[in-house]
Ligand SMILES: [Zn+2]
């Protein structure tokens with residue numbers, strides 16, 4: 625199965641080095657963590673996928689073991705390079721579509737991706753897409769023009785919490 629992204633496979637060390645180089649250069653980049661069979665990789669392995677947006681390049685570290693603990697420091701690192709809203713922003717409840725996806729995730733029925741407007745895996749370029757790959761219902765989407773902060777915070781808590 626081909627994934628949504630053409631990914632150059634690298635070691636974890638090389639991925640960390642690439643993420644640090646992006647941040648130091650002030651280049652845009654973001655991360656996806658993927659599970660076996662994920663639409664983004666089309667791979668039976670788990671992966672940490674780094675999109676170097678300004679290079680239109682995609683790097684991936686693949687493993688059979690859980691990768692969330694190794695993805696977390698990279699996500700924090702790259703968050704700092706993006707325009708991340710600060711803690712003074714008012715917390716709003718997530719939208720009803722994303723809340724329904726969150727309920728499905730808590731039931732073990734799938735996993736989330738946050739696809740920003742520049743994301744190469746985003747089926748709606750220029751807009752924000754919250755994608756939920758539901759093992760029974762297929763791909764569910766919530767699309768918005770503005771950065772859906774409350775939805776993103778909910779999803780990040782579910783992924784990294
Ligand atoms: Zn996926």
Ligand SMILES: [Zn+2]
Nearest residue numbers: 675743744745
């Ligand atoms: Zn992406």
